[in-house]
Amino acid sequence: xxxxxxxxxxxxxxxxxxxxxxxxxxxxxxxxxxxxxxxxxxxxxxxxxxxxxxxxxxxxxxxxxxxxxxxxxxxxxxxxxxxxxxxxxxxxxxxxxxxxxxx
Numbered sequence: 150x151x152x153x154x155x156x157x158x159x160x161x162x163x164x165x166x167x168x169x170x171x172x173x174x175x176x177x178x179x180x181x182x183x184x185x186x187x188x189x190x191x192x193x194x195x196x197x198x199x200x201x202x203x204x205x206x207x208x209x210x211x212x213x214x215x216x217x218x219x220x221x222x223x224x225x226x227x228x229x230x231x232x233x234x235x236x237x238x239x240x241x242x243x244x245x246x247x248x249x250x251x252x
Contacts, residue, residue, distance in 0.1 A: 179232040184250035197241025208238035
C-alpha cells in the first residue's frame with residue numbers, strides 16, 4: 150500500500166493513495182485518513198473485479214459481499230468519515246485500488 154500524498158488548500162485537504170491486493174480473496178483495509186468523502190477507482194490494468202464495503206467484504210465467487218467496481222467504471226464516490234472504514238477484495242491477485250480523499 151502506498152502512502153497517500155496530499156495537497157492543502159486553505160482549510161480543505163485533498164489526499165491520494167493506492168492499495169495493492171497481493172492475494173485474491175483476501176480483504177485489504179485502506180489506511181487511516183480522516184475525510185468527508187473518498188473516490189475509489191479501479192485502474193485500467195486490473196484483471197479482476199473489485200468488491201468494496203465494510204469488514205465483511207468478500208470477492209469469492211458465489212459468496213460475494215459488498216459493492217462492485219469494474220476497471221471499466223470511471224470511479225465511485227462515497228461519503229465517509231475515514232478511509233480506514235473501507236475494505237476491499239478482488240478476484241485477481243495483484244489488482245490495485247486507487248483512491249482520492251477530501252476533508
